[in-house]
Amino acid sequence: MMNKIIIQRVFFILLIGLSMIACQQAQEQSAKNDNEFRALKDETEFDLVILNGRVMDPETNFDGIRNVGVKDGVIGLITKKDISGKRVIDASGHVVAPGFIDYHSHAQEPYGHKLYVRDGVTTPLDLEVGAFPVNDFYEFWEGKAIVNYGTNVAHVGARLALLDGQEPDGRVLYSAAMGRAMNDGSQFKTKLYDPKDEKAIVDVVEREIKQGAIGIAYPIGYYTVVGSPEIYAVSALAGKYNLPITTHVRYLSQIPPSGFIGITEMLTIARENNAPLLIHHVQSNCLGLTGPCLDIIDDARANGQKVVGEFYPYQYAGTYVDADYNRPGFEQRMGIKASDYVITATGEHLTPKKLDSLRVAAPGTNLLMYTMKEEYIMEAFKRPGTIVGSDGMPWIVEGDESGFNATFDTPYGAGNGHARGAGTHARILRMVRETKAITLMEAISKMTYGPAIFLEDHVPQMKIRGRVQEGSAADITIFNPETVTDNASPKIGENSLPSTGIPYVIVNGHVVVDGSKVQNVPAGVAIRNKTFL
Known part of the structure; x- marks a missing residue:
């Protein structure tokens, strides 16, 4: 019996030894493979290299001087080592940040896109109003956009088509269809809630979801007559297709009925339909109630609801x-x-x-x-979890009956509109420098990672955006934190002056802003959900 026990112990010791040897060999092989892979990457001639920049990644909180290699539209390497590429940008003294993401962009036009990239934006999406029909929007921009592009389905577009008989041409708020409706009764915004309309509206929105819409947009601040049951019924589609909903809530007011009430309504509808919710320009709707409005958003998030509040840093709003x-x-x-x-x-x-x-x-x-006071803006600016959305509007240019005739070659300053379409993101960076109310990393996160994580569970393309990491899409904004500034103002001739201090912007590996000059190259890709066409 004793011999048997000794034999078993010897066997057990030998087994452990063999396992340790095998483990060590596996570790050595893994390290060898990793070193070989790293060496291979180090030897790669990249399409683009960015040298000596201060790389800031808000997901990992990384902040350090590194070299970045880009290959085939993807960040292939971030390293301290020397790397080479077909094109070299020296980013000394500059921040290398993720390309800015803006979910509140109505300036879906070449001139608007040109001003966006000068402001560091690589992905301006129209999620507040959306498009109708959705496919028209994507077909229009395919192969033409210098930025990434995408849209929600416009609930108001469905109402225009069904209640006013006016089918938009992809655009909504600034379409000829909207103009015709406004001059002929505007049933979409004046007809009282009728349950008989509900099924047709739900069916039309579902049709547009199947065209690849990112989510469902409810700018009901512009048509407050719409019934809550209709919004609730349409939002069931968000649950069915795993989509977010976004809203410009009812009641731009600080007295009852107020923006606070409007936010409460949409929080309830989103929660009951298990839909993530983005609430646009909180301070614009809530005014003196901005603090309490942000509080209820925070409370909802603390209770497990996926919701985010957005703001822009201007004391005046755009309207009609x-x-x-x-x-x-x-x-x-x-x-x-x-x-x-x-x-x-x-x-x-x-x-x-x-x-x-x-x-x-x-x-x-x-x-x-x-309408807005500085304290409302600072309340949103300093609040953790808020994101930035410009609410950039189409630019008005004299000389055309419609006014909205700006082209890529329209001179800076010639477009009239709200300065936020030209300077929101540079203004945020200037506010960081001048007020020190939040850190630079926090500000970058509000314009990149924060927006990305809201959508990434629903739109996989956002999983590789909003970061500067190996394997991320090469959407990159390079800016000088000491000089970056907005130049657009409310004055005619100054509305559309571009931001400065952002000399390079890369979209999917293409240098779209090169030495502060915008290159008209079709670098953008469609940010889109699954289609059922």
Whole structure:
């Protein structure tokens, strides 16, 4: 018996020894393979290398001087070692950040895209209003966009088509279809809730979801007459297809019914339909209630709901005369007066008489309105978890009946509109430098990783964006943290001045901003969900 025990022990010891040897051999082979792979990457001639930049990755919180190699539109290597490439950018003294992501872009036009890339944006998507039909939007931009492009399905587009008989051409708010509806009763925004309309609207939205929409957009601040049951029914599609919903909530007001109530409504609808929720420009709707509005968003997130609030850093908003919140009584609701409205195309401040006349003669006139105080903006800026969305609008250029005729070659400054379409992201970086209210990494996260993680479980392309990591898409913004600034202002001729201090922007490996000059190259890809065409 003793001999048997000794034999078993010897066998056990030998087995352990053999296992240790095998493990050591596996580790050595793994290290050898890793070293060979690393050496192979080090020897690669990359398409593009970015040398000596301060690489900042908000997901990992990495912040250090590194060289970055890009191959076939992907970040292939981040290293301290010397690397070579067909094209070299010396980023000394500059931050190498993920390309900025903007989910609130209505400036879906070549001129708008040109201003976006000068502001560091590589992925401007229209998620607040969306498009209708969705496929028209994607077909229009295929092979033409210098930036990544994508859209939600526009709930308001479905209402335009079914209630007003006006089919948009991909665009919605600034389409001819919207103009015709505005001049002919605007059933989409005036007809009281009728359950008989509900099924047809749900069916049409579902049809558009199958065209690859990112999610469902509810800009119901522009048509507050829509019934909550309709929004609830349409949102069931978000649960069915695993999509997010986004909203410009009802009630731009700080008195009841307020933006706070509007946010509460959409939080409830999203929760009951198990749909992630993006709430656009919280401070713009909530005004003096911005703090409490952000609090209820934080509370919902703490309770397990996927929700994010967005903001932009300007004290004035873009609107049009006939928006619901501009109806009589706006003075009390928003704490402003008629002279706080400015005609976008001319810079003229309104009088009560002029505003009343526009309600009848030109209800679609675009306006800027001064509604927000600096403390509302700082509340959102400093709040952890908020993201940045520009709400950039189409640019108005004189010389065309529609006004929206800007081209890629339209000179900077010639487009009239809201400065946020040209300078939002550089303005955020300038605010970091001047106020030190948040860290530079926090600010970058609000413009990159924060937006990316909201969508990445629903749109796989976002899993490789919003980061500077090996294997990520080569969407990269290079800026000088000491000089980056916005130059656009409310003044006519200055609305569309480009940001400076962002000399290089890379989209899918293509240098789209090269020495602060925009290259008209089709570098963008469609950010899109599964289609059922």
